[in-house]
Amino acid sequence: MRLFLFNKRYFICLIIGFLPCGWGASFDASVTHWAYVTPERPKFPDLNANNPIDHFIIERLREEGMQLSRLATPEKQLRRVYLDLIGRPPQPGEAHSFLSNSTDIEFNAIVDRLLASPQYGEKWARRWLDLARYADSNGFQADQLRDSWAYRDWVIESFNSGMPLDRFTIEQLAGDLLPQSTISQKIATGFHRTPVCNVEAGVHPESNRINQVIDRVNTTGTVFLGTTFECAQCHDHKYDPISMKEYYQLFAFFNNTPLEVKNTSGVTWDFYGPKLDLPLSSFKMAKMNSLKNEVKTSELEKKNIKRSLHIEQKEWEAEILDALKDAPKWEVFDVGTFSTTGGSSYTINQDQSVLVHGENPDSSTYSIIIKDAKLDRISSVRLEALLDVSMKKNGPGRNFGVPENPNFVLNEFSLKVNGRKVVFSNAKASFSQEKFDVLGAIDNDVKSGWAINPQFGKAHQAVFTLKQNLLLEKGSILEFKLVQHHGEGRTIGRLRLSGIDGEYFKSNLPTEIQSILLMKNRSDKQVKALAEYYASTHPRLKEIESRLADLKKQIDDIDPETTLIMSEMEMPRETKVMMRGNYLTPGDKVSPATPAILHAFDKSLPKDRLGLARWLVDPENPLTSRVFVNRWWSAFMGRGIVRTQEDFGTQGEMPTHPELLDWLAIELVQKGWSMKHIHKLIVTSHTYRQSSIITKSHLNKDPENRLYARASRVRMSAEMIRDSALATSGLLETKMFGPPVYPPQPKGIWRHVGRNAPKFLPTEDENRFRRAVYVVWRRGAPYASFVNFDAPDRGACVVERPRTNTPLQALTLLNDQAFVEMGLAFAARILQESELVNDEQRIQFAFRVALARNAKQVEVDYLKVLLTERENELIKNPKDIDALLSDAKWIPFTSSNPEGIAKWFTVANILLNLDEAITKG
Amino acid sequence: MTSQYYLKETRREFLKYTGTGIGALGLASAFNNNLYASTTSADSVSSIKPHFVPKAKNVIYIHLVGGPSHLELFDHKPELIKRDGQKCPDHMFKGKQLAFIRDHPKLLGTRFKYNKYGQGGLELSEHLPLMGKMADHLAVVKTVRTEQFNHAPAQLFLHTGFERFGRPGIGSWISYGLGTENCDLPSYVVLITGSVAGAGNSLWGSGFLPTLHQGVEFRSQGDPVLFLSNPKGISKKNRRDIISGINFLNETALADIGDPEIATRIAQYELAYRMQASVPELMSINSENSSTLEAYGANPGNKSFANNCLLARRLVERGVRFVQLFDQGWDHHSGLFGSIPKKARQLDRPVAALIADLRERGLLDETLIVIGAEFGRTPMLQGLSNNRAANNIGRDHHKEAYSMVFAGGGIRGGTSYGETDELGYQAVESPVHVHDINATILHQLGLNHERLTFKYQGRKFRLTDVHGEIVNGILT
DSSP states (O other), rough: OOOOHHHHHHHHHHHHHOEEEEHHHHHHHSSSOOGGGGGOOOOSSSSSSSSHHHHHHHHHHHHHTOOOOBBOOOOHHHHHHHHHSSSSSOOOTTHHHHHSSHHHHHHHHHHHHHHHHHHHHHHHHHHHHHTTTTOOOOOTTTOOOOOOOHHHHHHHHHHHHHHHHHHHHHHHGGGSSSTTHHHHHHGGGGGGOOOOOOOOOOTOOOHHHHHHHHHHHHHHHHHOOOOGGGGGTTTSSSSSSSSSHHHHHHHHTTTTOOOSSSEEEEEEEEEOOOOOOOOHHHHHHHHHHHHHHHHHHHHHHHHHHHHHHHHHHHHHHHHHHHHHHHHHEEEEOOOOOOEEESEEEEEEOOTSEEEEEEESSSSSEEEEEESSOOSSSSEEEEEEEOEOOOOEEGGGGOSSSSOOOOOBBEEEEEEETTTTEOOEEEEEEEBBBTOOGGGGGSSSSSSSOBBBBBBOOEEEEEEEEEEEEEEEETOOOOOEEEEEEETTTOOOOEEEEEEEESGGGGOOOOOHHHHHHOOOSSSSHHHHHHHHHHHHHHHHHHHEEEEHHHHHHHHHHHOOOOEOOOOOOSSOOOEEEEEGGGSSSSEEEOOOOOTTSSOOOOOOOSSSHHHHHHHHOOOSSSSSSHHHHHHHHHHHHSSOOOSTTOOOOTTTTTOSSSHHHHHHHHHHHHTTTTTTHHHHHTTTTHHHOOOOOHOOOOHHHHOSSSOOOSSEEEEOOOHHHHHHHHHHHHHOOOOSSEEEEEEOOOSSSOBSSSSOOOOOOOSSSSGBBOOOGBBBOOOOSSOHHHHOOOOOOOOOSSSOOOOOOOOOOOOHHHHHHHHHHHHHHHHHHHHHTTOOHHHHHHHHHHHHHHHHOOOHHHHHHHHHHHHHHHHHHHOTTTHHHHHHHGGTTTOSSSOOOOOHHHHHHHHHHHHHHGGGGGGGG | OSSSSSTTHHHHHHHHHHHHHOOSSTTTTTGOOOOHHHHSSGGOOOOOOOOSOOOSSSSEEEEEEOOOOHHHHHHHHHHHHHHSSBBBOOOGGGOOSSOOSSOBOOOOOOOOEEEEEEETTEEETTTOHHHTTTTEEEEEEEEEOOSSSSSHHHHHHHHSSSSSSSSSOOOHHHHHHOOOOOTTTTSEEEEESBOTTTTTGGGGSSSSSSSGSSOOOOSSSOOOTTOOOOTTTTOOOHHHHHHHHHHHHHHHHHHHHHHHHHHHHHHHHHHHHHHHHHHHHHHHGGGGHHHHHHHHHHTOOOOOHHHHHHHHHHHTTTTOOOEEEEOOOOOOOSSHEEEOOOOOOOHHHHHHHHHHHHHHHTTGGGGGEEOOOSSSEEEESSSSSOOOGGOOEEEEEEOSSSEEEEETTOOOOTTEOOOOOTTTSSEEEEEEEEHHHHHHHHTTTTTTTTTOEETTTTTETTTTTTTOOGGEEEEE
């Protein structure tokens, strides 16, 4: 094909393009479609123009007997290039040197400044994020929020830093597969973690996954190759030379990432998949450091207390030992008879504990009869739940429902003496589970009861105090009843009963501590156990311990932010052709490969996403560089050189300026894939800087402006409209990056079905006034004013948004709370300028701020009349002033002049609504 | 002249068409406006007409979100009742994809009676007595089949012919094909009761069609149309002054620059101003007489399906092409026998009143009413245990066969179309695919579903993909 001279190639294609509709089902192998041939740098004779772009445009115009228009006014050039490069109009004072000295040198210097501005990346990210179908939610039912804004920030930063576009491509498609990939390279792979994901109950995860892979294949084709692969999903492509088999060969490159939903219960699914922890934000880092400092201080105090603790402990030991001398002792009851309703076996041990074993029924009631209590008087009884190896974790419960939790629930504990019921006044336990306090065992309510989760593997005891001391005559029979019917075997596995005559609490030390205390010679282990016990009773230490636990929890709760990334499974999946595009009817097996019509896939490349990415930015690739420059051209000039930006195939339109397209594509690759270089070339051309005035001759010869004899007027995007109005109002908050923001929108727009629906709560700080690129993007209900200005739902890749002109847009700019706030702030800004002495000057200032030009006399006169009318109206209805300003409570006004603001809102509102204010002209 | 609302339809659009040889098909009224006449070749295009003489001009499309049980409402299956509690035959379970049911389920017969209504003896549930009185206007298609069994994908599939995001819905296609007859209102209006359906606002988004064909939601709380009312403290006079000021300055710019887009914008501001009065008037049903309100069961100020049915009539009366109602709450995985009578009562009276009201006003012949859902319910019982209490009984999602109801514009009343098997599982006679339904709706409006296309990403797209057959059996 290279044998053809450049123009001839296009000529042939042109003929093909004119073939009648319906052609295209077959391909003549001898004629390759222009877009599949690697571009060659067109030659052009000595330059009549300073900028090569102008050369191609002028040559083409000459053929039609046309010429470029004169340059636009300096004001218009300035506004245009500000909007195109940083997405907002210039403000008074900015770049005014160009207005007085409008030379090329001055203009170039401004362009360099704008290209270096951090707002450049914020402006250009919007278009890329449409392609990347970036959003902050899953889409579909429920449409829950997801975190991948770090990817959005990565795009902004990459554009700002001038990352070469080959690297930009490789990192997004396969950053995770680069050797020793960095955090930033992994974040970049968020590009392909943006597809929608359905997590409604009853969804089939494999069909979800297949849809996501299909989306990745199709998006890759559209974004990097300007080619629609979609048709080849179900059959060989009708028009373009891509077979169904080739489609699934591309599919195979993307088929090795893990499932992105997780089964939570039954048929319920949650969004899932590889995530990356981001470095902590400075705010979180500061909080973390302050918490850690507090931990240090508390640890130090703890250490100091402990240092002097042994002295206090000595005093305490003496006190206790003294008390113990006279203290009553627990008398263990000898078991007379034991029985259970559950039919279990039991053994009475030597220590008079009863071990229950064998049959483990749901519930069981134990009866223990004591025939000789060995005491004359009883004031309290004690129930011990002891450990035994026969139970999980040694018990003390026999629960089989939750195997790791050997719990018991003692629903009722009662005692009859000689057949008469004894009344308990109090109960205390070594530990009670939350909502299962031991008092529940003596409240005559069979639903409540005592349990000990999570303190398993530990003996427990409960002491039940009698309302009146019990005087026992010889031969008295004591009958204990333990009702345990919580279910699933929540019964005590080994128990022992004792009684005491007198105040029990003094000796209510844990048994082992008490015995250690009474020893003369203690082992090291025992000394340690005693010290630990004492420390655990120290009030200040207790406080510190609980504070430390709290701090630790707070530190643990500072989760790093996360972002979604791609990651490859160790075992690749097998890919098969899907008959009729249906995964349930697999066909032949295929392995990764690229379409034969395009340049060869270098044998040295790995057959994975990384290889695919490198193949995409191979200089031999006839498409990627052309597709990139064509999209930028469209952004600057209002339409692509190839009008069908998303389709460079045989059904797409022919380029209007094929040589210019190829020249730019090669320039891009040769200048290190630099986007800023191409942008500078375009905006410094005469073609870009010329006037947009439409003459009769333009309308006759080229109504659509396909040949660029004038600059195009293009309505701004939803985002640019917001950002420009914010800049005009003076409210624009330039803070960059981070989680999405919530500027005001009408209530009731987020009201989807499904679990965990997020709520839209408007931000009440400076985040309210941040640029549009940071506004939360919920697919089921994108930001309302953006929708009215043609923003997509970002459910799928969008190359070019429509540009409509509807009454809903008028209503949005007139009445949306966000724009009303901006209008009020703009009014205040006009009044704030102290050097403006009259309304005429104020109107002139307002025009310079909003439209970057001076007002014409007729405009000034008209607005002055309106201002007088409004002033009179407000004098009659002063309440309107408060009403209007009630919407302004979040605006940080520096001066207060409510009458003035209410009056000047009329002018502010008008200027923000002008066609000129929302058009790049 | 025709719609100001449509002024916008870009000449870019037009040239895209003629440039690729598809012709001027489906470009509605866009080019009838003389604002464009001097600037494009549009004036050479005569007024766009439907492909053939239409039976209906407008559509009221009621979507019962969640998928009501056809077996409780429209498709009487005595054999299923007889075999209630038996294990379902293998072919209804083995190898099938079901959303919720995982174990071999039992059959579930309805506990409701069916009655015969009208001259044709159309069978309907005992819970739809008032619709029964309208039976001679109704056609019930019992064999609708879809391809998706989860809500959001099935909703997208029904409305856009495709189970994923990015394609226009039937309302947008019709708006694109026919435009509107009212210059003060959008051609496609959406009314919602309950929360928004699973697929979200995309259900009435315009996909790849120009965004002016997207549905505009008229809300029953807050501004009926987003951003409709003036900010607090802005008087009517001040608003008029502001719009006059905007348009004065825009006219100045138009004179300087000559861009016809500016002329369009001027017209749109005037239209916005008129909408500020006309929409609240439209949405206020206070002006309806009490017998009408009572017939629908509508209450001014309420948020109800009945109110929305009444609003639907007011909208088509004013020339709105496509009115879409969504009513949430038909996803009866449990509580089936308790919920159906309640929901059916909410549906029955307003729908019956709507048909009667349109007929009295001579609008029924030109208005096609569609009552549908994303899918139906299984003849099998869904529940953890097969013998739980009545309030746990439900049915799973079912895509093989379910019922949709049609009335008005060119529909042969008293028709029962298609037969499902004795258990109501799949079609045994005259199966109808969702694509066929969409082809039929377009057909009634005079649009050939194979010729209503839009070129996008190198391909001509249509609502019915490469499928779709007209369901002639329900047409007059």
